Amino acid sequence: MVLNLSFRTFPLALDVGSGRGYIAQHLNKETVEKLIQADIAENALKNAVESEIPTVRVVADEEFLPFKEDTFDLVVSSLSLHWVNDLPRAFKEIHRVLKPDGVFIGAMFGxxxxxxxxxxxxxxxxxxxxxxxxxxxxFTAVSDLGHLLSRAGFNTLTVDTDxxxxxxxxxxxxxxxxxxxxxxxxxxxxxxxxxxxxxxxxxxxxxxxxxxxxxxxxxxxQIYYMIGWKFHESQARPAQRGSATVSFGDLAKINGLISRGKK
Known part of the structure; x- marks a missing residue:
């Protein structure tokens, strides 16, 4: 999974289930200032590929992340979450360690x-x-993935499959x-x-x-790609029900007006 995170800079990021650090090879200092690599396999961390980003490696279980609440600006995970015994708990842990307005970007086998x-x-x-x-x-079904992320507290969800x-x-x-x-x-x-x-x-x-x-x-x-944000007051919110000023029933009239305008 190649991450395109050029829209902002993340002072502190966490790679959950990092393995030998394959995600770190696709990040740079302009995107992530410091990276924590966490994996339950100690030997994988010892043999991790070096990165240009300052990196700290921590042996940790995805279901019991040893970090304080609201610690990370970004959490990523690539093709490791299918090994988790309790996926709902792992999602809740990821949500817990994210700062408000922090984002989780992950990929897992479907x-x-x-x-x-x-x-x-x-x-x-x-x-x-x-x-x-x-x-x-x-493996997890794609129909369950969005529900699990929502239950963990994530909003503005994006789920895709390939x-x-x-x-x-x-x-x-x-x-x-x-x-x-x-x-x-x-x-x-x-x-x-x-x-x-x-x-x-x-x-x-x-x-x-x-x-x-x-x-x-x-x-x-089959690979699921997911993005979820932790709530913050500055984030865009859906409008209240009943606040619309245009009816969907009127949309069909637009094509007629456009056609007449072209004549």
Missing amino acids: GDTLYELRCSLQLAELEREGGFSPHVSP EIQVNYPGLFEVMEDLQGMGESNCSWNRKPLLHRETMLAAAAIYQEMYGNSDGSVPATF
């Missing part, structure tokens, strides 16, 4: 991510083992890549292993149902 892989594994397990268990971490499709030689390459990214399923109730016959059946189903003409298979990554 509900249709890896649907090809999930469907293929479930069908193969049903066929070979008579039942199935999840092998991909659960899909990125990556082609692989086959199912095994998809799973190998996910393991290399550290994106395997970490649920406590997950099944510890997949039988060889089930894996071969899943690979065949994946190819049959979703395969491309060149023999490769697609893997879809």
